[in-house]
Amino acid sequence: MRTGQAKPDVDRLLTLALAQIDVPGQSAVVLEGSIAEGFGTPSSDVDFLVLVDGEDRPAMPTVLFLDGRRVEVRTRSLRQVVEQFDAALAEPDEDVLDRCQRLLGAVPLRGEEVLNRLRALLPADVFAGTVSAWFTNRARHALRYAQAMAELDQFDDAADWARFGLLYSAKSWAARRGETYLEPKWLSSQLSRIERRAGAPQELVRRYRAGVAGVADCVALAEDFGVTGCRPAPGGVRLRRMPDVTTWPIGDRLHVVRDGVDVFALDEHAGHAWRSIVFGRPPAETADRGLLAQFVRLGLVGLHWPDGAAIRPASRPTTPSPGRACPVLSVHGGTVVGPVTLVPLPAKRFCAAGLDLVWSNVLAENAREDLIGALDVGSAEVAEFAGRRMAQVACRGLFSAAGIHPLPPDAALTRSLAELPFVDDGLAAQARRAERPPVSLEELDRLVVMVRATAGAAGFPSSFGSAAAWQRTIELGHDWLRLAAHLNADLPIQDAADLLAAQRGTA
């Protein structure tokens, strides 16, 4: 322990801990974490690491409560430690660096020679350089992201990220001076220790502690900490393609699919903003900056610096609350309840339900043709069958609009309509009336009109009335089919698969 503050009785705690857990007798044990660093408080955990010269051990710590303190005991094989050291140098990430740092900064309790042997594999100055570079990189991304948010008029975001960037810059500076503990919350203590070692106050530390506001001042101080390349560049940040993000219009509505799973339906205004995005260029002058920033936060579009380097802030894309509209979709796509609506269905089900919806309307037209033919020739049984089918397939659309896929059996549809929150009693009664004999084309047509009005399919073409109407039907279904093919979603009929041939991998 580097200082004497908040000293728990470590030896006693270790004895108590080892009495409760199974540890090979020759294992080395170290104290690591904030107490070992000298930053601990009376409420800090006591972290022991057991180093086993044998089989690999699970990462999950054993948590004990001893003498009023929480004690965590982790176990690692020597091989695992060496692997972590290698990873820290080859491809450092936060978790690996943290584990390495904790061991390098540990206090030996048993088997000190084992710890010394391990430490020799990763010299402190090499590790300090690695940690500093890692923080510099993180700081640069944060500060560049702050600049980007400022350019997108997101000033609160920009300020937050500039503060993060400055903090990481200070951590990078501190790491170069041997303060490699990763956790940001002890930065102040680390800076104090640097000053103590230097024997004099440090100007950079004074300026940092004095507080800095605004992106520009954060960037300026970060430069003095050694993090450069974050000043606004000519032309500003550029927009960057994100993997697995695709755009699919359904009718006039744009849908953005993320990772093949999430579907975002855009209203007209958001659609314009989305269409303004050209990779490799700055945001368009006329684009809604708030929406562009939202697209960035959602991970739908990325950013890069004018030098071509991607800006990757240390945060994952966000996911909004799913849209609550009901029905959730119409033949024209997902129902929007704002500029950008997360469709409350996984992409494949959304697509399959949309296709079912279109297809139910086609089938209703087909059944109507059959019904008219049967009525013309006076075939009552055929007419009754066709009439029932027309009512049932029309009602399929209501379930599809609710996002239900696969559909319930046709025979159960009309009596299940009450389960759909957007179907009123009048529509349910009309469905039951139209389904039963005697067949009434008038009642059935009325039902179809009501269903289409409710399911967002008003004006659906009479698919079999003419070649032009069939063409319109194909086009209406085509956008859904194209998305379905991209997602490899269920298609309602084989004919649809044939229409898109290669989309099923026949090419």
Next chain:
Amino acid sequence: MNVIVTGAAGLVGAEVCARLAAAGHSVVALTHRSTALADHRGPIPTTPFTGRFAAGVTRLAVDITRPDLGLTPRQVDYLCAGRCTLVHAAAVTDFGREDSVYDAVNVHGTAHALALARRGKMPFVHVSTAYVCGEGDGSFANGYERSKYAAERLANGSKVDVVVIRPSIVVGTESTGTTRVFRNIYVMLRLIAEGKVGTLPGRYDACLDLVAVDRVADLVTDAVHRFGEVRGQTLPAIAGRPITLRECSDVFAEYPSLRVPRFVPPEVFQPDALPPEQRRYHDRVVRLYEPYFRRRTVFDDSATRAFHRRRPALTGAAHLRQLLDYCLAIGYLR
């Protein structure tokens, strides 16, 4: 080595001139009107051809539609005395031209170039097209294909030593997508990307073979250098991994600003149902390319692979992305 290149100002011809000159050969660049040559990296230094074969690229204006390419007897004598190899890259590659234009340039032009080669005992590298395959039933999609087929027959039926190079759809360079000519496929890319044509007749399993111009030029240059190894052979210059229209559609969907085309099977496609502006584009442009949106032709380039080890590194969707990125970067697409 002395090399004559017809169509030297064209997309492939200029790249070939640059490579041959860089290899230390004396190149006589035959052009119709252009006095300036440029490959994808920029202008190629040239000097006028004065009757002597000099290092680098010398240029000479010709009219390929005329016997002896419109050259004076003295000029013809100079060329024939040079123990040259002749690369014949001159052609009209645009679609929608009158048959007489294709015949004059692509067919008769080839005949005139072959006559020059015969007289000068020149090995003849003929730049044809992979699409001489036509529709597979002896018919052709357009006058371009028909004329290139006829030209290839002339070349193969001549008493000249010939190597035929058959590029597929020639596009920008493999490394950056750079091109200085935005014709043919690029015209369609723009019309589709900008939504000027939304619905097209086509099949999602149709294949487009896009080959980078530098790969074609490399093969032509290699054929010049090692003519004896491939004399009498036909070498496809193709990507080897064609891209389907389905893949094109998926790649377009990666770009927010680009429109994704709807391909409707030709048998149910109805141009009359198109909005008036799209109908105009259909009649003027799309119609010319329609065969390429339904064909599922896959080319066999085993002969090329046996001769020329260098294979396209970037094919399929990755290559299309490269081309689109370049078009967006320079503002050809928005």
